[in-house]
Amino acid sequence: AQKVTQAQTEISVVEKEDVTLDCVYETRDTTYYLFWYKQPPSGELVFLIRRNSFDEQNEISGRYSWNFQKSTSSFNFTITASQVVDSAVYFCALSGVTGNQFYFGTGTSLTVIP
Amino acid sequence: SAVISQKPSRDICQRGTSLTIQCQVDSQVTMMFWYRQQPGQSLTLIATANQGSEATYESGFVIDKFPISRPNLTFSTLTVSNMSPEDSSIYLCSVRQGRGYGYTFGSGTRLTVV
Numbered sequence: 643a644q645k646v647t648q649a650q651t652e653i654s655v656v657e658k659e660d661v662t663l664d665c666v667y668e669t670r671d672t673t674y675y676l677f678w679y680k681q682p683p684s685g686e687l688v689f690l691i692r693r694n695s696f697d698e699q700n701e702i703s704g705r706y707s708w709n710f711q712k713s714t715s716s717f718n719f720t721i722t723a724s725q726v727v728d729s730a731v732y733f734c735a736l737s738g739v740t741g742n743q744f745y746f747g748t749g750t751s752l753t754v755i756p
Numbered sequence: 757s758a759v760i761s762q763k764p765s766r767d768i769c770q771r772g773t774s775l776t777i778q779c780q781v782d783s784q785v786t787m788m789f790w791y792r793q794q795p796g797q798s799l800t801l802i803a804t805a806n807q808g809s810e811a812t813y814e815s816g817f818v819i820d821k822f823p824i825s826r827p828n829l830t831f832s833t834l835t836v837s838n839m840s841p842e843d844s845s846i847y848l849c850s851v852r853q854g855r856g857y858g859y860t861f862g863s864g865t866r867l868t869v870v
Contacts, residue, residue, distance in 0.1 A: 675858065677858045679861075684863075685846050685863065685864040685866055686861060686862070686863040686864055687799075687848065687850075687861035687864075689757075689858055689859075689860065692858045733798065733799070735858075737858070744789075744801070744859060746798045746799045747798060748797070748798045749798050
């Protein structure tokens with residue numbers, strides 16, 4: 643069965659602190675894709691990153707970085723030097739190779755305190 | 757990536773009435789997807805809408821309650837019928853960017869039923 647678990651429901655950090663959002667997934671597929679989305683208070687979903695199962699290279703984009711480890715079925719997301727604008731709900735998601743099924747985690751609500 | 761215009765962005769409706777949500781995509785897409793996000797929850801797929809055929813509904817969602825139209829490759833509507841307060845949610849439409857490329861989402865419709 644496909645499943646995405648985000649064990650952290652809510653996190654609060656003080657501005658400029660680093661924060662890591664955890665994502666653990668389950669899948670029987672050998673080829674799959676992992677995603678992170680950001681949902682600010684306005685409600686829209688903003689795509690952040692896609693990673694395929696054959697690429698375990700970590701990625702950094704500005705203050706954002708992602709750590710993909712197949713051995714532990716994890717795809718964690720780190721924000722460095724957090725800012726108030728990072729306050730949002732962050733969703734990790736999983737899809738199979740066809741992309742017709744998309745599984746979201748329950749989300750982690752991040753609050754950055756000024 | 758595709759740009760999706762979704763409207764209305766929010767509405768407050770009386771119980772027992774119906775609301776139709778519209779999604780317009782700036783490019784032709786085969787499948788459009790409708791999601792519901794109940795307060796504080798993750799996203800749940802309601803149905804997949806293919807042009808020229810009946811929508812495919814997920815378990816727990818029925819056509820009488822959530823009729824969907826897909827008259828062409830760039831447009832779809834979702835109607836929430838005979839609304840009750842339990843239907844208060846954010847409703848989002850989305851399109852797939854391509855195999856494994858994830859989904860682009862509309863800005864969402866925040867529905868409150870009173």
